[in-house]
Amino acid sequence: MSEPLVLELQVKPLDFLAAGETATHFKETLKSLGLPPDICRKAAIVVYEAEMNIVIHGGGGVMCLQVEEDKVTIIAKDKGPGIEDLELAMKEGYSSAPDFIRELGFGAGMGLPNIKKNSDELYIDTAPGKGTKLRAVIYLDKRR
Amino acid sequence: MMKISEIEALLGARRLFDTAALEKEVEYALASDLMSDVLAFALAASLLITGLTNIQIIRTATMLDMTGIIFVRNKRPLEEAVALARKLDIPVLLCKKSMFETCGLLYQAGLKSCTILDEESD
Numbered sequence A: 001m002s003e004p005l006v007l008e009l010q011v012k013p014l015d016f017l018a019a020g021e022t023a024t025h026f027k028e029t030l031k032s033l034g035l036p037p038d039i040c041r042k043a044a045i046v047v048y049e050a051e052m053n054i055v056i057h058g059g060g061g062v063m064c065l066q067v068e069e070d071k072v073t074i075i076a077k078d079k080g081p082g083i084e085d086l087e088l089a090m091k092e093g094y095s096s097a098p099d100f101i102r103e104l105g106f107g108a109g110m111g112l113p114n115i116k117k118n119s120d121e122l123y124i125d126t127a128p129g130k131g132t133k134l135r136a137v138i139y140l141d142k143r144r
Numbered sequence B: 001m002m003k004i005s006e007i008e009a010l011l012g013a014r015r016l017f018d019t020a021a022l023e024k025e026v027e028y029a030l031a032s033d034l035m036s037d038v039l040a041f042a043l044a045a046s047l048l049i050t051g052l053t054n055i056q057i058i059r060t061a062t063m064l065d066m067t068g069i070i071f072v073r074n075k076r077p078l079e080e081a082v083a084l085a086r087k088l089d090i091p092v093l094l095c096k097k098s099m100f101e102t103c104g105l106l107y108q109a110g111l112k113s114c115t116i117l118d119e120e121s122d
């Protein structure tokens, strides 16, 4: 695997039937590449949480998966409302999700902290009115 | 450790469809109607017990490599959820008991809880 593998998929806003398709597809791809199950699982959690955030909060966007020899990188981009107070958004329990999202079983403010927990590096670039770009890196060799 | 098919018998539950995966074993379980929490706390190869019925329940359980799903309170998963469960081949049980009773019986039978928080921390 010398050339990095790159996948990119569009994510529609507020489409709760399709939400998670990207994560399922990316996870199948990682499994078919023969990556270790714990890496596939961590990446799947990160992709799914980021995808749900694009669906619920971001007004739709793009998810990108990059697989290199030593790491998996997940990028989630949207041109939605952005996050005003990122420090607050990173706290467990903070959520701006409306009630109908809670009825689906989401909107408990666990997603961003869970993305952090399951990735080795996390960068979030966001500004009100400009959108949000999240980049998470998972190293295949954790001893790095 | 219990097979999903043994859990089916213990609870008097009904399988949604036949699959060889009903013979897989689980040691841990997590009961919740909050997928946000399931995503944060479920262990791989554990069992999900829930009363929510939408397609994201199947997405959540499979994303986490969970072994099976029990729908309690006589809830039936929505059609698209059923179709996805079949496609991804994750065993599903339908149970008429409450979540409390389901958990009680499984706990009594020796299943363990996915740790939510360290007992020491507060």
Ligand SMILES: Nc1ncnc2c1ncn2[C@@H]1O[C@H](COP(=O)(O)OP(=O)(O)OP(=O)(O)O)[C@@H](O)[C@H]1O
Binding pocket: A049, A053, A054, A056, A057, A058, A078, A080, A081, A082, A083, A089, A090, A094, A095, A096, A097, A105, A106, A107, A108, A109, A110, A111, A112, A113, A132, B036, B037
């Ligand atoms: N892509 C995004 N665009 C705009 N706001 C976002 C985005 N992602 C997250 N946020 C903001 O950050 C908050 C916290 O996000 P987080 O994923 O932790 O929780 P949640 O999505 O509200 O609930 P959960 O993830 O538990 O379903 C959100 O409620 C929202 O206000």
Ligand SMILES: [Mg+2]
Binding pocket: A049, A052, A053, A107, A110, A111, A112
């Ligand atoms: Mg979220």
